[in-house]
Amino acid sequence: MSQASDVVNVINDLREQIHHHNYRYHVLDAPEISDEAYDELMATLRELEARHPELVTPDSPTQRVGGAPLTGFETARHLRPMLSLDSSAKEEDVRAFDQRLRRAVANLDESATVSYSLEPKIDGLSVELVYEDGLLVRAVTRGNGIEGEVITANVRTIRAVPLRLLSSVRPVPSLLAVRGEIYLPIHAFDDVNAELMNQGKQPFANPRNAAAGSVRQLDTSLTASRPLTLYCYDLLAGPTFRTQSELLGALADWGLPVNPDNATADDVEGVLAYFEKMVEERDHMAYEVDGVVVKLQDLDLRDRLGNTAHHPRWAYAVKFQPRKEVSEVLSIVPSVGRTGVVTPIAMLRPVNIGGVTVSRANLHNIDDIERKDIREGDTVRVERAGDVIPQVVEVVETGADRGAPFAMPTHCPSCGTELTRRGPYTVCPNSFDCPAQLIARLTHYGSRGGLDIEGLGERTVTQLVERELVKRFPELYEVTPQQLEELDGFAERSAQKLWEAIEASRTPELPRFLFALGIPEVGGAVARSLARAFGAFDAVRAATPEDLERVNGIGAVMAEEIHGFFHEPHNVEVLDALLRHVTPKAETVEESNGEGVLEGLSFVFTGTLERMTRPEAEALVQRLGARTSGSVSKKTSYLVAGEAAGSKLTKAEQLGVAVLTEDEFVALLAERGVDAGTA
Ligand code: IVH
Numbered sequence: 078m079s080q081a082s083d084v085v086n087v088i089n090d091l092r093e094q095i096h097h098h099n100y101r102y103h104v105l106d107a108p109e110i111s112d113e114a115y116d117e118l119m120a121t122l123r124e125l126e127a128r129h130p131e132l133v134t135p136d137s138p139t140q141r142v143g144g145a146p147l148t149g150f151e152t153a154r155h156l157r158p159m160l161s162l163d164s165s166a167k168e169e170d171v172r173a174f175d176q177r178l179r180r181a182v183a184n185l186d187e188s189a190t191v192s193y194s195l196e197p198k199i200d201g202l203s204v205e206l207v208y209e210d211g212l213l214v215r216a217v218t219r220g221n222g223i224e225g226e227v228i229t230a231n232v233r234t235i236r237a238v239p240l241r242l243l244s245s246v247r248p249v250p251s252l253l254a255v256r257g258e259i260y261l262p263i264h265a266f267d268d269v270n271a272e273l274m275n276q277g278k279q280p281f282a283n284p285r286n287a288a289a290g291s292v293r294q295l296d297t298s299l300t301a302s303r304p305l306t307l308y309c310y311d312l313l314a315g316p317t318f319r320t321q322s323e324l325l326g327a328l329a330d331w332g333l334p335v336n337p338d339n340a341t342a343d344d345v346e347g348v349l350a351y352f353e354k355m356v357e358e359r360d361h362m363a364y365e366v367d368g369v370v371v372k373l374q375d376l377d378l379r380d381r382l383g384n385t386a387h388h389p390r391w392a393y394a395v396k397f398q399p400r401k402e403v404s405e406v407l408s409i410v411p412s413v414g415r416t417g418v419v420t421p422i423a424m425l426r427p428v429n430i431g432g433v434t435v436s437r438a439n440l441h442n443i444d445d446i447e448r449k450d451i452r453e454g455d456t457v458r459v460e461r462a463g464d465v466i467p468q469v470v471e472v473v474e475t476g477a478d479r480g481a482p483f484a485m486p487t488h489c490p491s492c493g494t495e496l497t498r499r500g501p502y503t504v505c506p507n508s509f510d511c512p513a514q515l516i517a518r519l520t521h522y523g524s525r526g527g528l529d530i531e532g533l534g535e536r537t538v539t540q541l542v543e544r545e546l547v548k549r550f551p552e553l554y555e556v557t558p559q560q561l562e563e564l565d566g567f568a569e570r571s572a573q574k575l576w577e578a579i580e581a582s583r584t585p586e587l588p589r590f591l592f593a594l595g596i597p598e599v600g601g602a603v604a605r606s607l608a609r610a611f612g613a614f615d616a617v618r619a620a621t622p623e624d625l626e627r628v629n630g631i632g633a634v635m636a637e638e639i640h641g642f643f644h645e646p647h648n649v650e651v652l653d654a655l656l657r658h659v660t661p662k663a664e665t666v667e668e669s670n671g672e673g674v675l676e677g678l679s680f681v682f683t684g685t686l687e688r689m690t691r692p693e694a695e696a697l698v699q700r701l702g703a704r705t706s707g708s709v710s711k712k713t714s715y716l717v718a719g720e721a722a723g724s725k726l727t728k729a730e731q732l733g734v735a736v737l738t739e740d741e742f743v744a745l746l747a748e749r750g751v752d753a754g755t756a
Contacts, residue, residue, distance in 0.1 A: 164394035201260030234301035243332035257309035272600030413513035453480030527593030675703035684719030
């Protein structure tokens with residue numbers, strides 16, 4: 078083959094690969110390779126195309142930015158392009174940016190002074206919010222920077238996003254478009270991932286993916302169930318301001334959330350000091366930060382400096398070291414989790430990732446291992462985000478003496494019972510006597526999100542189970558201080574303290590107790606909804622699948638799983654025994670800012686409403702705790718019928734479902750303390 082056709086083949090191959098990864102990343106939100114590996118592919122392609130310009134085609138991935146939108150979302154053009162930033166993790170590059178900027182500013186205006194706005198670079202999803210006459214009319218993802226996906230209905234479910242701007246402090250312009258970052262706070266990210274893993278599903282690799290995955294949902298109720306939030310930081314259309322600080326002040330006046338951790342600096346030393354401070358605080362912040370954004374304060378100078386082909390000249394992102402490292406897979410071992418699901422774990426050569434020593438990583442399931450082709454001896458990239466279990470992202474280099482592909486065992490590595498399949502998962506069916514499951518259940522029970530029993534970590538639980546001090550779950554409450562004192566790492570005082578902590582857990586709060594039990598599908602959020610809806614443990618336990626389905630965020634499958642858990646004979650026995658030791662408190666239903674006032678109800682909207690659009694009405698009742706549906710059934714609590722209502726109205730009448738006019742709907746809200754005009 079000639080050399081020229083070799084190059085063509087390589088280029089075509091690279092384009093194929095990049096298209097594939099673009100699709101995985103932008104459309105499916107399920108990347109298979111790291112950003113670094115992707116950047117390398119792009120860089121190689123760019124380099125080859127630069128050397129062979131005659132081979133550049135209009136459809137090459139180098140000739141466009143971003144990826145194709147999801148088929149289910151409409152696209153819209155941004156009022157102004159949403160640019161991305163030039164970035165680096167090196168101090169010298171930041172200094173060079175400062176120098177470059179100062180020179181350019183001096184060229185424009187010798188008397189101008191340079192100062193900076195400093196903002197944490199949040200690991201989230203960039204969004205454009207458009208307000209007309211103070212009302213949120215459109216929310217659009219960044220997309221390719223020129224146009225993105227219209228996600229208005231989803232964004233409306235985010236409580237931090239005002240549906241109407243405040244006009245009491247500052248007059249509201251007829252048109253305002255702001256840019257902000259939607260993100261999941263770390264605790265919520267951990268909850269979502271814990272819930273996914275609890276269901277045997279693959280967790281999100283980082284908060285950005287979690288935010289993107291939650292927002293780009295055709296089912297807005299899923300978005301609503303994730304506690305997303307946002308900070309705003311830029312103006313795409315609206316009035317003129319002098320400085321970034323002034324702009325941020327105005328955004329806050331209009332009721333848009335602005336990050337309180339933003340700061341300012343007059344010189345590059347100030348920039349670097351802020352960066353260092355963020356590096357130190359990074360692990361204790363409520364949200365995941367991947368760097369610091371440095372922006373020129375003076376907005377008029379910004380306009381005059383303009384942009385390069387890709388980035389504004391007046392801003393720069395200083396990046397943190399990623400929470401990713403390379404390590405070696407020493408072995409792959411199956412591990413039995415709380416729900417009996419057997420998960421392969423990679424034992425790694427210990428490596429420090431962002432200040433934490435990592436020696437194990439979750440490989441999720443056999444399909445994932447096969448897809449990534451991970452084997453003993455391989456060098457792999459490991460990623461850690463938030464507090465979540467580290468994950469192997471990809472193989473960087475295959476080992477010289479590479480092991481055979483990993484195979485799932487046929488028998489439980491903990492108790493020897495023959496393993497069975499549950500859907501895509503391999504499970505140990507011996508839920509109650511399998512020591513590994515007992516250890517995991519008890520550890521979960523005492524964990525921070527559970528009953529928060531200090532001192533009852535995995536190490537202690539393992540000893541209790543292995544020494545047969547606790548053979549069945551409720552026996553935790555029969556352990557004596559003397560027995561605890563015998564355990565490794567315990568002395569008289571620490572044993573007494575742990576015993577007291579166990580005793581103190583006998584009257585737990587209901588949501589914590591529900592979470593602590595490790596009911597399939599029940600994470601922190603669902604546990605809170607259940608507690609709020611039923612008020613008492615006995616009521617949750619006695620609930621029928623239909624009762625459960627009426628709870629916000631619980632679908633038919635989940636309802637069956639929860640009901641199944643409470644009626645499985647072994648579970649009944651264990652719970653009865655446990656309740657001889659434990660008395661969960663009743664939950665008092667709190668009602669603040671309307672939250673939950675429509676809990677348990679289900680609405681269908683039809684016809685044209687006058688005060689709001691149908692999606693707005695749906696988002697509103699969802700925010701108040703109700704469920705919505707597109708079709709009327711016996712389960713519908715109310716059909717709200719606007720002008721020109723058709724077949725749904727007939728159906729509701731046939732089924733005897735209550736029908737409300739729009740006025741009656743507004744009155745129903747008012748009865749429950751909610752003003753439809755401002756909510
Ligand atoms: S400024 C022209 N400010 O970081 C303005 N970006 O490329 C460009 N980000 O995609 C963005 N926090 O998603 C800016 N306070 C902040 C930010 C921020 C997070 C993200 C944004 C953007 C990327 C920078």
